[in-house]
Structures are given as structure tokens and as C-alpha cells.
Amino acid sequence: MRQSASFIPTLRETPQDAEIKSHQLLLRAGYIRQLASGIYTFLPLGIRVLQKIEKIVREEMDRIGAVELLMPALNPAELWQESGRWETYGPDLMRLKDRHERDFLLGPTHEEVITKLVRDEVKSYKKLPLILYQIQTKFRDEKRPRFGLLRGREFVMKDAYSFHADRESLDEVYDKMYEAYTRIFTRLGLNFRAVIADSGAIGGKGTHEFMVLSEVGEDTIAYSDGSDYAANIEMAEAAAAYEKPDEEERPLEKRFTGDRKTIEEVAAFLQVSPERCIKSLLFTVDGHYVLALVRGDHEVNDVKLKNFFDAQVVELAGEQAVKEVLKCPVGNLGPVAMKNEQPVKVVADHAVKYIVNGCTGANEEGYHFVNVNPERDFQGVEYADIRFIKEGDPSPDGKGTIRFTKGMEVGHIFKLGTRYSDAMKAVFLDENGKERPMIMGCYGIGISRLVSAIAEQTSDEKGLVWPKSVAPFDIHLILINERDEKQKQMAEELYDFLRREGFEVLYDDRKERPGVKFADSDLIGIPVRLTVGNKAAEDLVEIKLRKSGEMWETERSRVFAQLKEIFERI
Amino acid sequence: MRQSASFIPTLRETPQDAEIKSHQLLLRAGYIRQLASGIYTFLPLGIRVLQKIEKIVREEMDRIGAVELLMPALNPAELWQESGRWETYGPDLMRLKDRHERDFLLGPTHEEVITKLVRDEVKSYKKLPLILYQIQTKFRDEKRPRFGLLRGREFVMKDAYSFHADRESLDEVYDKMYEAYTRIFTRLGLNFRAVIADSGAIGGKGTHEFMVLSEVGEDTIAYSDGSDYAANIEMAEAAAAYEKPDEEERPLEKRFTGDRKTIEEVAAFLQVSPERCIKSLLFTVDGHYVLALVRGDHEVNDVKLKNFFDAQVVELAGEQAVKEVLKCPVGNLGPVAMKNEQPVKVVADHAVKYIVNGCTGANEEGYHFVNVNPERDFQGVEYADIRFIKEGDPSPDGKGTIRFTKGMEVGHIFKLGTRYSDAMKAVFLDENGKERPMIMGCYGIGISRLVSAIAEQTSDEKGLVWPKSVAPFDIHLILINERDEKQKQMAEELYDFLRREGFEVLYDDRKERPGVKFADSDLIGIPVRLTVGNKAAEDLVEIKLRKSGEMWETERSRVFAQLKEIFERI
Structure with a gap:
């Protein structure tokens, strides 16, 4: 395609409202334009x-x-x-x-x-x-x-x-x-991974997401450094083996903690490590109240909660609801002295069971319990895996340690x-x-x-770098001086020849300075650049590979053979 | 594609709500299904x-x-x-x-x-x-x-x-x-024609419609039987040359016509031919009133009216408006004795000018004028081409006579x-x-x-008959008896072979009776049918051309050569 007759409006400046690299480059290189928020012309x-x-x-x-x-x-x-x-x-x-x-x-x-x-x-x-x-x-x-x-x-x-x-x-x-x-x-x-994803009520390995690994991904993937295990963090099973510390159970005590509410504040005040705190959160699960307990250094995973109850909608209860149902503020919740009139199920993460002499809210404004021992101090609790996995946890498949990375979902089965x-x-x-x-x-x-x-994944600081499988063209043919008869003739002849040979060619025949043409070419990111310039007089053209930056001159007669070799290699 | 794994639900019955052949056949042959009125799945x-x-x-x-x-x-x-x-x-x-x-x-x-x-x-x-x-x-x-x-x-x-x-x-x-x-x-x-279409305010030859000729078309095309002239009837110029009859102008007379309103009724009663009547219709043109006059045997073309005034909206005025503006009923309108208070432009078709001793409404309930002579009896009229062309009119390009046909618009420039x-x-x-x-x-x-x-244009009574350029497949390969080892082997082998040779093949490998397979094949309308049946034992297959119905047996070894020849020919 002749660039002069196409519509490839490139921009020198980075558009202000484009936050990430791919968005900036697709706009700058003339691939897309926004018509309205989230609505684009290709x-x-x-x-x-x-x-x-x-x-x-x-x-x-x-x-x-x-x-x-x-x-x-x-x-x-x-x-x-x-x-x-x-x-x-x-x-x-x-x-x-x-x-x-x-x-x-x-x-x-x-x-x-x-x-x-x-x-x-x-x-x-x-x-x-x-x-x-x-x-x-x-x-x-x-x-x-x-x-x-x-x-x-x-x-x-x-x-x-x-x-x-x-x-x-x-x-x-x-x-x-x-x-x-x-x-x-x-x-x-x-560069992608198939990760185990939330299959809702179906359970098991009924669903995978295909994630492209990228810093700007909105999903967190938990993967093993010792196997091919990978899961959406929502779904990754917490497979840690817990042990009770070898310690006497001390008598339960209620302590005044004032307006200290967060695990950090309470733990620091009571001089208990967060690992010994029982974090208690009230949820509504399909309209029923559920108190979820996890260790102070863990986080409740609402997808796991949803799947545990085979529920449709799981939501954190608001302050008002907590006061009404459990008669105390959000920061003083706990499983030991619940004063609820309506039924509240209690579900705890496995790790909670292994806490000895822990601490939790006393269901009374300004008070927490210390020396809480789960099996002794509260019963009627179901234990399940309801927490988010953490970096450093063992991989659920028993091989290696869990690490996190970011991904963007491009497929889902x-x-x-x-x-x-x-x-x-x-x-x-x-x-x-x-x-x-x-x-x-x-x-x-x-x-x-x-x-x-x-x-996003393949571009560099100069612009886009398409893999040949999806590049808009195979070859970007650049004519340096369209007024030079020899150059023009060679470029036109190459344009016809290469297309006849089955290559898709974008031919920059515009009346622009070489600097503009080269910058645009890097921005657009076609795998191979072929430049016809001064050396046309010596029957030479320049080949440049966009990805590696390799560049060399070659005789006109050898261009086809070299291109063939390049496209087999890249 | 194996028909057993595809989704080609054919119907024996004609769906009741499908009025025209193409709609019926596309439903019956399993090409489309309606999801909601005017909304289809392909x-x-x-x-x-x-x-x-x-x-x-x-x-x-x-x-x-x-x-x-x-x-x-x-x-x-x-x-x-x-x-x-x-x-x-x-x-x-x-x-x-x-x-x-x-x-x-x-x-x-x-x-x-x-x-x-x-x-x-x-x-x-x-x-x-x-x-x-x-x-x-x-x-x-x-x-x-x-x-x-x-x-x-x-x-x-x-x-x-x-x-x-x-x-x-x-x-x-x-x-x-x-x-x-x-x-x-x-x-x-x-089978199509490019016809001159309404170009609105632009005028001239600024627009063409591409019409597929068909009985069920919603547009009428006026074409010449003596040249390649063709126009949407809305646009076809009325190029007839009119002549005044050689006759004395008689004095204008008002006659009682009672409740006779239509041209036919009035003409019969007054014993005047419709060609001598002046049909008068009140329009609003972009909000202004316009009285349009055409000969009694002609029809006002509102597109021409719109273009004459370079207007956006042309509408026939209602009875109420006519009464208010011209103080008489719709059936008694005429240009001779207008009693309007607000301004009303009068525009007449060229043919009106040539009427001698004609008749028209007297703008008074129950009365018409006879012996109306345009230039003598009413003035201030603009003459223009504002009528629909008629079959039998001379072609506007001066070659041949106008005929009508129906078309459906498939393109517009x-x-x-x-x-x-x-x-x-x-x-x-x-x-x-x-x-x-x-x-x-x-x-x-x-x-x-x-x-x-x-x-619509290519089908016959048995089903669809696609031209090869758009047929869903080139060849419909039919296996008669899937339990016959010899037949099955030959069909499978042909299926692989033909696809390797670049043909697109629909392979009917279903467990259905031969009658069902043949009827479906005719319905689906792929250009060439290739049947592997009993004669497979003698190494023979049957070739049938959907369009002509030609059918013959040929040796397996000659199939490829014959198919090549067929696809060059059809």
C-alpha cells in the first residue's frame, strides 16, 4: 500500500489521556482513534x-x-x-x-x-x-x-x-x-500463562484464564517457581501446613483497647503479633449473615467464600448492619462473645485453628480478648480455605514456592x-x-x-514491534528522495516486485524528510525496513530489522533471497 | 466440512412468515434463523x-x-x-x-x-x-x-x-x-442495472443506485428499450414533447359536478378525457404551501417537487389544511379561482401548458371549470418537470421507449x-x-x-442455486451408505483429496436416507454434487451440476480433471 494514499496519521507527542504504553503507541502510530470513552475506530x-x-x-x-x-x-x-x-x-x-x-x-x-x-x-x-x-x-x-x-x-x-x-x-x-x-x-x-480461574459453583478445574504477563495487567497471578502451576490469585488454593506453637493455653482475658480498630493498632497495643490475631469480618452471603475469620496477616478471599457457600452474591456488611446484627462496632468483632439475635454462621480459615493464645474483638465497643484459643473459646465454626494465597506460601501442587505476577486476561475457557x-x-x-x-x-x-x-508486550522505547504473524505489513519500503529518478525507479520497481512475490508492503512514497520517515517507521513497527536512498546509484539498498535493530546494505539482486531468509528466521 | 459436525438445520416445510422465495429458502436450507423481527443469525x-x-x-x-x-x-x-x-x-x-x-x-x-x-x-x-x-x-x-x-x-x-x-x-x-x-x-x-437516483439538492448525475432486477423489488425502475438508460422512477425525467391540439379556445365555464371528486368521476361526468383535466394537489414544501398541477393522466412526483424547490420535506397537505388555505374541499381544487389568503405558489408540469379547453376544480364545493386554457385563465405559474414518467414515454436520452421493471437496491453511490x-x-x-x-x-x-x-435471483423450485463465486462450498460430496466400507473409504479419500487440491467441500457423512441427502443438497445449492454410492464398487462416482441439472457417472481417476474443467466453465 502506498503510504501517501493510506491514512496513517502519526503523532509526535504522547497523548495525555493515554496511561499505558500500548495505548500511547497505538494512538501515536496511527492504529486507532478514540470516538468516545472506551469506543475506538480502527x-x-x-x-x-x-x-x-x-x-x-x-x-x-x-x-x-x-x-x-x-x-x-x-x-x-x-x-x-x-x-x-x-x-x-x-x-x-x-x-x-x-x-x-x-x-x-x-x-x-x-x-x-x-x-x-x-x-x-x-x-x-x-x-x-x-x-x-x-x-x-x-x-x-x-x-x-x-x-x-x-x-x-x-x-x-x-x-x-x-x-x-x-x-x-x-x-x-x-x-x-x-x-x-x-x-x-x-x-x-x-508470553502468556493459562491460569486456574474462578469456576463459581462448578468447582474443580472447570475454568482457565489465559493471561498475558504484563506490569499493567489488572489481575494478579499466583504461580509456582518450581512447577507450571498458575492460578488467578482469587482461586489459588492456600496449601500451607500450619503448626500450633508449643505453648500453654492461658486463661481468656478481656482488655480495654479504646478506639484501636485495625489489626496493626490492636496488635501493637496488646503486644501480640498479627499472626496471633483473629481478623473477623461480617459478610452477607446471598442475604444471610456470615462472620468470616482469618489470621491477622491474611486477607479474606470473597471468591472462595462465595464458592464455599455455592452462593451468587457475597458482600461485606456495612457498619450499620454490623451494629444491628452483632451489637458492636466493626473494629471489635470476634467469634468468642457474639451477641447476635439473628442467625450468623461463622466460617474460619484453616490457619485460625492453629492460633494459640491469640487475640480478637470482644463484641463490645473498646474491648478485645487476649489468650484466645479457638477450640476452647469458640465452637460451631466451619473451617475452610477462605484466604488469599500469599507470596512465599508453598505451591498447592507441592512443588516450589508461590510468586506473584501481573497479567491481563485475553482468553477464558x-x-x-x-x-x-x-x-x-x-x-x-x-x-x-x-x-x-x-x-x-x-x-x-x-x-x-x-x-x-x-x-504492550512487544513494543520498545521507539515504538511498536509487531511479531510477523500479526504485523500490518511484512516490509516497510522507504524511498528517501522521491525527486531522485534513480531512487524512485528502484523503489517503485521493488514495490511491484515484492508484492508479486507475496510480501505485504507498505511503501513510504510521501514527500517527507528522511528523519520523519525513519521515525514513523520505528513507531509503526513493521518487522523489516527496506530503504532506497543515495546508494541506489550503486545498486544498493539498506535492510533493517525492527526488533533487533540489525542493519546492513545489500545489492538489489540479493534482496529477495535475504528477505526469504529473514522471514524464515524471525 | 463434515455435515455431521456442522450445523445445517434444513426444513421440509416452508416457514409461514416468509413471504418471498429467498427468505423461505434461506430459512429452509439452514442459512439463517430469525432472532427477532428483522434480526437474524447467520x-x-x-x-x-x-x-x-x-x-x-x-x-x-x-x-x-x-x-x-x-x-x-x-x-x-x-x-x-x-x-x-x-x-x-x-x-x-x-x-x-x-x-x-x-x-x-x-x-x-x-x-x-x-x-x-x-x-x-x-x-x-x-x-x-x-x-x-x-x-x-x-x-x-x-x-x-x-x-x-x-x-x-x-x-x-x-x-x-x-x-x-x-x-x-x-x-x-x-x-x-x-x-x-x-x-x-x-x-x-x-442481473442488475445502475440507475440514476434521487440526488436531492445536488442534482445532475450525482447519484446512482445499483438495482438487482426482481419481481419482489420494492423500487420501480424506468429503463429504455432502445438504450442503456435506466433511472429510479422517482428520478426519470419526463422528456415527452407535447403539442397543443389544433382547436379553438372556448369560453371558460363553471359547471356543477356535485360530489364527483376524482379525475375519473369528473372526466366521465363532464365528458372530457383525463388528458384534458388539470389535477391540482396542495403540498407543504418546507412549511410553505405549493399547489402542484399535472395532467389528469399523470401523477405528481414529490421527489421532483422537492428537488425543484431544493427542499428538505415535501408533504401532501391534509383535507383540513386544504379547507383552511384554499377554502374548498380537496376534490374541487384548481388554479383558476384561488381564494387563498396566505401565499400559495403554483407549479405545473410542462404537459399542463399544452392543455386546450381543459377542466379543473373551481375552488368551490361542487363545481369545476371547463374550457380552461392555461395561459389565458391562470398566470403566475412556474412550469417544470414534476410528474412521474410513464411506460410508453420516450426515453430521456432520446433513444427508445420507457419500460418499467422492479428492482431491489443493493448499492448506492x-x-x-x-x-x-x-x-x-x-x-x-x-x-x-x-x-x-x-x-x-x-x-x-x-x-x-x-x-x-x-x-432471490438465482434459485429454482428445488432450492438455492449459488453462483460459484459466493457458494458456501464448491462441492457437495455425498456418501450414500456410510455402512458400506467401499463407499465410505472412497468418500473419505475423496474428501481429503479434494480439499488438498484446494476445493471447499461439504461432506455429507450423516446417517440419513439418500432421498434426504439429495433433497438437502438441492436445497442448499452448492454448484457441484459428487455422489459416492453403489457404483463405488466399480470405481465410479456421479457428478451433478446443480444449475443445469446435468448428471453423469465418471471413473474415480477422472474426477479431478473433470472438476477442473467444470469450474473453469461454470
Whole structure:
């Protein structure tokens, strides 16, 4: 493509509202432009990257036998009322009415539409399994759109859904998807990890997130330094083995602690280490009160709490609710002297059981207990893993020690089970003529988000550095002086020749200074730069590799052979 | 693709709510399914056709130097307020609010977005012209969605926009687009015509519609039987040469006609031919009253009226308004004795001027004039071409006679001029440093509509008959008996072989009766059917061409050569 006829508006200055590198560079190099908060236009370079990602995703989906279709963005509300999500999805769902005042929404995912479609057409186990996918524009009214394409309100997704007669078939397709995702992110040149994620009520290993490792990631990944274990921090099992300190149990004592509320303040005042404090937090779990106990140096993990109770909604109770239910302020909660009238379940993290002569709130304003010994001083408690894992904890798989890193989610595979087929009555007849709900899986990839994720991970201080698999062009051909007949002739001839040979070439034929052209070229980040300048008179062109910075001159006649060799190597 | 693993739900019955052939067949053959009125899912076969059309469109757009980008569906209201369309677009525009109560809309076209984009980035004539296009999902809340993909509420369009420093450059790109569109619709195998369309205020030959000829088309095309002239009936110039009958002008007379109102009733009663009646209709043109006169056998063309006055809105005045303004009922209007107090312009079709001893309303309930002679009996009239052309009229290009046919619009090219650049201040500096508005063109193709248009035009009584350029697959390979080892082996081997050779193959490996497979195959409409049945034992397969119905047996070893020959021929 001739750069003069394309639309690649580059910027010298870093746009002020772009916080992270990929966002800055995609704007500066002319790949995207914002239309409204979280809503972007893909400029000619941007859509080329997007389409190359789409092509790779399609190839890998097709390879595992997934079949493409295309569902509408406009979803009628009735369908989402069937699944229940019309009520539960909240303000992220973009809702609208048509001219007849009928409710619609713009799909953020398509479980409802695909479940209805398959329910209406498939009646027998003979037509299962079925693996369907689409690449389609989605909408989610993010509270805080940011980081360019990483968290937008209109974005491109690949979403796949599978339907099965039995769980074995789901497991098999899930594993194929896992492999396909691994191939996709590998082909995209990403440094990523598949991590165990929150599978909600399903439990087990029913879901993985594919995370691109990056400082700017919004998720924390707990991984082992001694194995390939990796999990979203929300999900990583705390597998530490605890031991009781070898110490006499002393008599329980109530102490005045005044307005000291936090673990740090109370621990310092009472001269007890935080590890001996019992942190007590009141939650509502699907409307019921639950007092959650963890060690003072640990944090309650509400996802684990939610999964423990197989609940939909877990929320920390407010100060007012705590006062009403437990008759004392938030900072004085504890399990020893609860004065509640309504029922409050108590669940404690395993580590709490091993505390000896600990301290906790006395359920009385201004007072804490010391010398608390769990089994002696409070009973009726369920013990479970309800805390966040910490760096330094042993890896749950028994190999190595847990470390943390940041990641951005670019893919998610999930065993849905019968969540939607139950709600929407998607049933089939099995071999025995018995009606059963279809078992489902869903599998997403953030296509437009990947543009940013790749840019974030592969760029350098001069600009973008695309892996060849998704670069908008293979070669950036630069003509230094368009008024020099010899140069111009060689550049034009190379432009035609290279395209005939199957290379995608961006040809900078603009009337600009060489400095501008070189800076733009580094910014745009095409893998190979080919410069036709003064040395054209000697039949020489310059080759430069964007990533390594290697640069050399070569004879015109040797260009093709060298390019072939380069593209095999990089 | 193995049919057993795909999702091609065919129907034996014709769906009741599908009125036209293409809609019925696309549903029956498993290409689309309706999700809500005017909102469709493209099933696996449907999206393959859609993508093939997209590919052809992309190739032809790229060939004329148009550059692809992708704009968002969500458009902020502010932009449309700048252009004025937020107010004028009406209920077809799908509007919604985001979580912050900000107004958005779902783009039915993208003039505003592209104009803002180019306005923000292009400041100099040196960056012009610019031709940008996208293939993107659009939304329009049709009052009466129907005919499947022909008139939907969510649909795929190719929309292109060009920006120019001068009108010559626009003309040049417009012509290139015209050629590209002609190539596209030719490659799609369509019987189409480019017709002159309503260019509104711009006038001249500033716009063409590309119409697929079809009985079910919603537009009427006036074409010449003696040249390649074709125009939307709204636009076709009435070029008849009129002559005054050689007859004495008789004195004007008022006659009682009672409650006879229509031309037919009045003409019969007064024994005057309709050609001698002056039909008078009151319109509001941008809020002003206009009395339009045409001959009794002609019809007022409101598009011509609108263009004559360079107006935005032309509407027929209601009975109430007529009474108020002209003090008489609708059926007694005429230009001779107007009793209006407020100003009413009178515009007459050229043909009116040539009436001798005609008849018209007397602006008095129950009375008409006879022996009306225009120049003698009423003055202050502007004469213009304001009637619809009729079959039998001479062609405006002077060659042949006008005939009518029906068409469905699948493309539209339009010289926008400065409509948007003026409103949205998209200006550039010309060679002399002078600020000027950009001159624009816009160019649309209804991609998803084309799926229906092609289906409508090419199908037969057995099902769809795709041209090879857009067929979802090249070959439909049918295995008759999947339990016959010899048949199965040959079919499997052919499936692998043909795909290796670059053919796209749908392989019917289902456990179904041969009758079902053949009927489905005819319904689905892939160009070539290859059947492996009993004769596999003799190393024979059967080839059938869907379109012509030709069918023959051939040896396995000759299949490839014959297929190659077929695909060169069809």
C-alpha cells in the first residue's frame, strides 16, 4: 500500500489521556482513534492487525472442528429474562428500546442466543456434540473504560459455545480448546500463562484464564517457581501446613483497647503479633449473615467464600448492619462473645485453628480478648480455605514456592455445565429416549484486546514491534528522495516486485524528510525496513530489522533471497 | 466440512412468515434463523456466503485504492447533533443512553464519524483525496422489517467515503466506484442495472443506485428499450414533447359536478378525457404551501417537487389544511379561482401548458371549470418537470421507449458535496493557503442484503442455486451408505483429496436416507454434487451440476480433471 494514499496519521507527542504504553503507541502510530470513552475506530493499520489475529483464531478454531456462525448484537430482553441475566447483569449491560418500546440489549456475550438457537434445532443426542463460534462486536458499558483497547465499551470477541450429551464430551472439547488457545497465543508471539480461574459453583478445574504477563495487567497471578502451576490469585488454593506453637493455653482475658480498630493498632497495643490475631469480618452471603475469620496477616478471599457457600452474591456488611446484627462496632468483632439475635454462621480459615493464645474483638465497643484459643473459646465454626494465597506460601501442587505476577486476561475457557440449558430448557433425548439438559462450555478470546496486549508486550522505547504473524505489513519500503529518478525507479520497481512475490508492503512514497520517515517507521513497527536512498546509484539498498535493530546494505539482486531468509528466521 | 459436525438445520416445510422465495429458502436450507423481527443469525452456511461477498467487495475496493478501516457502531449523539441528523433522522434511528445518561445511537451510516475523523487528522490538500471504507454491522429500526435479509434492522454494509479538494477529483473517484460496483455485482452473478437516483439538492448525475432486477423489488425502475438508460422512477425525467391540439379556445365555464371528486368521476361526468383535466394537489414544501398541477393522466412526483424547490420535506397537505388555505374541499381544487389568503405558489408540469379547453376544480364545493386554457385563465405559474414518467414515454436520452421493471437496491453511490463538511467544519487549506470545505462522496453496498438478493435471483423450485463465486462450498460430496466400507473409504479419500487440491467441500457423512441427502443438497445449492454410492464398487462416482441439472457417472481417476474443467466453465 502506498503510504501517501493510506491514512496513517502519526503523532509526535504522547497523548495525555493515554496511561499505558500500548495505548500511547497505538494512538501515536496511527492504529486507532478514540470516538468516545472506551469506543475506538480502527484505522487502516489497526484493522490489518485485527484481521490477522482473527485469521489465526479462525484457523485454530476450524482445526479443532468448531464451526463459525454470526449472531446479532441486538438481543431481545425476553431471552435474557429466561436466563435471569436481564435482572442480574447490572449497569454494564447496554439496554435500549425499539420503536415499539420493546426492550433490547446489546450482547456482551451470547449464551442466551446460542442456547435458544440450539434448543430450537437440536433434539437428539445424535446431533451432539456441537461446537459453534463467532467473531463479533460486543458491548459492555464499563464503569471505567481505560487503557485503550484493553478495557473498552465496544470490542471484538471470539466467543465459542459447545453443547454435549455428557460430561466426558465436554471435557474432551475443553481440552481441545485449551490446546487451541495455547497455539493461538503462541502464534501471536505472546508470553502468556493459562491460569486456574474462578469456576463459581462448578468447582474443580472447570475454568482457565489465559493471561498475558504484563506490569499493567489488572489481575494478579499466583504461580509456582518450581512447577507450571498458575492460578488467578482469587482461586489459588492456600496449601500451607500450619503448626500450633508449643505453648500453654492461658486463661481468656478481656482488655480495654479504646478506639484501636485495625489489626496493626490492636496488635501493637496488646503486644501480640498479627499472626496471633483473629481478623473477623461480617459478610452477607446471598442475604444471610456470615462472620468470616482469618489470621491477622491474611486477607479474606470473597471468591472462595462465595464458592464455599455455592452462593451468587457475597458482600461485606456495612457498619450499620454490623451494629444491628452483632451489637458492636466493626473494629471489635470476634467469634468468642457474639451477641447476635439473628442467625450468623461463622466460617474460619484453616490457619485460625492453629492460633494459640491469640487475640480478637470482644463484641463490645473498646474491648478485645487476649489468650484466645479457638477450640476452647469458640465452637460451631466451619473451617475452610477462605484466604488469599500469599507470596512465599508453598505451591498447592507441592512443588516450589508461590510468586506473584501481573497479567491481563485475553482468553477464558469455562465449563458452563447446565447453567443455561436448565434455565432455558435446552434439552435433548438421550440414547434411551430420556430428556436431559444439554451440557455446555463457553470459550472467549478478546480479539481487539489482543491488539493492545501484543503491543504492550512487544513494543520498545521507539515504538511498536509487531511479531510477523500479526504485523500490518511484512516490509516497510522507504524511498528517501522521491525527486531522485534513480531512487524512485528502484523503489517503485521493488514495490511491484515484492508484492508479486507475496510480501505485504507498505511503501513510504510521501514527500517527507528522511528523519520523519525513519521515525514513523520505528513507531509503526513493521518487522523489516527496506530503504532506497543515495546508494541506489550503486545498486544498493539498506535492510533493517525492527526488533533487533540489525542493519546492513545489500545489492538489489540479493534482496529477495535475504528477505526469504529473514522471514524464515524471525 | 463434515455435515455431521456442522450445523445445517434444513426444513421440509416452508416457514409461514416468509413471504418471498429467498427468505423461505434461506430459512429452509439452514442459512439463517430469525432472532427477532428483522434480526437474524447467520448459520454456518450463511456466514460463508456473507464472507465470500465481503471478500469480493474488499478486492474491488482495494483495487481502486480505497483503504479499509473500522468505525464503531456506538456513535455519540453530539456528532449527530453537529450534522443535524440527531433531530431529522426520525424513529429509524436506534437511540440509547449509557450508564452516565449520555445519548448514543447505533450507526445506520457513518458520515458523521468519518467526517470527524478526517477533519481531525487532515489539514492540507496534500493529504487529499482520501478513500476510506469499512465492512461493518449497521442498525436501522425499520418500521416494517421484512423479506428476511432484504429489509432488516441489523445488517452488514460496506460503506465508503471519499474526501476531495475539488469536484474533478470527486468525479474521478465516483467513476471508479461506479466501475468497481459494476465489477462486484457482475462477479456476484447478478442481473442488475445502475440507475440514476434521487440526488436531492445536488442534482445532475450525482447519484446512482445499483438495482438487482426482481419481481419482489420494492423500487420501480424506468429503463429504455432502445438504450442503456435506466433511472429510479422517482428520478426519470419526463422528456415527452407535447403539442397543443389544433382547436379553438372556448369560453371558460363553471359547471356543477356535485360530489364527483376524482379525475375519473369528473372526466366521465363532464365528458372530457383525463388528458384534458388539470389535477391540482396542495403540498407543504418546507412549511410553505405549493399547489402542484399535472395532467389528469399523470401523477405528481414529490421527489421532483422537492428537488425543484431544493427542499428538505415535501408533504401532501391534509383535507383540513386544504379547507383552511384554499377554502374548498380537496376534490374541487384548481388554479383558476384561488381564494387563498396566505401565499400559495403554483407549479405545473410542462404537459399542463399544452392543455386546450381543459377542466379543473373551481375552488368551490361542487363545481369545476371547463374550457380552461392555461395561459389565458391562470398566470403566475412556474412550469417544470414534476410528474412521474410513464411506460410508453420516450426515453430521456432520446433513444427508445420507457419500460418499467422492479428492482431491489443493493448499492448506492452518491456525490455528497459539502453537506457534511459544511455542517461539521471539515476544512482543509488549498494550494493558496485558503480554507475550504472538503468535498465528499459516499458509496454503500448492502452486504447481507446481497445474500438475499442473489438467492432471490438465482434459485429454482428445488432450492438455492449459488453462483460459484459466493457458494458456501464448491462441492457437495455425498456418501450414500456410510455402512458400506467401499463407499465410505472412497468418500473419505475423496474428501481429503479434494480439499488438498484446494476445493471447499461439504461432506455429507450423516446417517440419513439418500432421498434426504439429495433433497438437502438441492436445497442448499452448492454448484457441484459428487455422489459416492453403489457404483463405488466399480470405481465410479456421479457428478451433478446443480444449475443445469446435468448428471453423469465418471471413473474415480477422472474426477479431478473433470472438476477442473467444470469450474473453469461454470
